[in-house]
Amino acid sequence: MVAVKSVKIDGENIYIFKSAIYIFESSMGFTLQLDVIVSEVIVKKYKKEENLIIEIELEDGRIVESIMHLKILPGGLPQLNLFCEIDSIEDYDGFDTFHENDSFFPNIEEGITLKEIREVEMPYEDVRLKLKLPIDQVEWLKTQKNKVLNEMFKEFVYEYWKRHKSE
Numbered sequence: 646m647v648a649v650k651s652v653k654i655d656g657e658n659i660y661i662f663k664s665a666i667y668i669f670e671s672s673m674g675f676t677l678q679l680d681v682i683v684s685e686v687i688v689k690k691y692k693k694e695e696n697l698i699i700e701i702e703l704e705d706g707r708i709v710e711s712i713m714h715l716k717i718l719p720g721g722l723p724q725l726n727l728f729c730e731i732d733s734i735e736d737y738d739g740f741d742t743f744h745e746n747d748s749f750f751p752n753i754e755e756g757i758t759l760k761e762i763r764e765v766e767m768p769y770e771d772v773r774l775k776l777k778l779p780i781d782q783v784e785w786l787k788t789q790k791n792k793v794l795n796e797m798f799k800e801f802v803y804e805y806w807k808r809h810k811s812e
Contacts, residue, residue, distance in 0.1 A: 647739045652681060653700040659687055662762055665751035666701065666709075668734050668742040675734055677711065679727040680718075680753050684766035688723040691715060699727055705739070722754050723762065 649664040662682040669676045679701060691697065694715050701709040713727040734742065743750055778786070786794065 646741055648704040649701055650704045651702045654691065655698050659683060660765060662757050663753040665753050667751060668737055668740050670742055671745040675731045676728045677731050680724060680751060682722050682724045682753055682757060684762055685723045685768040686766050688717060692717050722759060
């Protein structure tokens with residue numbers, strides 16, 4: 646079995662939590678498949694792309710470079726499914742091969758949680774709140790910079806969670 650050491654997308658190293666690289670055989674031919682668990686930030690960055698330039702460094706030192714198609718797999722953990730057609734499997738010694746009729750495919754989600762992924766790279770989302778507050782608080786909030794407000798609300802929410810977790 647071949648193991649992935651690192652992956653670059655369009656020349657940029659990406660952090661991979663788990664991966665599987667294998668050959669998929671169907672009636673249409675062979676494809677090289679790379680499934681990687683990544684952060685939600687990486688999925689968001691590349692989700693609208695159709696084709697990417699991929700460089701895969703394997704644990705045995707081999708390098709696989711290809712333009713690969715991207716498919717985002719819904720549900721579960723954030724992951725990318727990258728694939729490209731190959732003419733022959735002879736250049737892919739040691740790669741596992743799966744057939745379209747097989748009942749087993751690599752499960753890379755096993756043994757990792759979304760919480761662990763977010764400890765490495767937490768995604769941030771914009772949020773708009775509509776609040777009814779006393780005028781003195783509103784006036785004070787309007788004088789604060791966005792960076793201060795973001796930090797303040799982040800700390801407030803975490804503190805609130807801590808206090809109310811046991812309830």
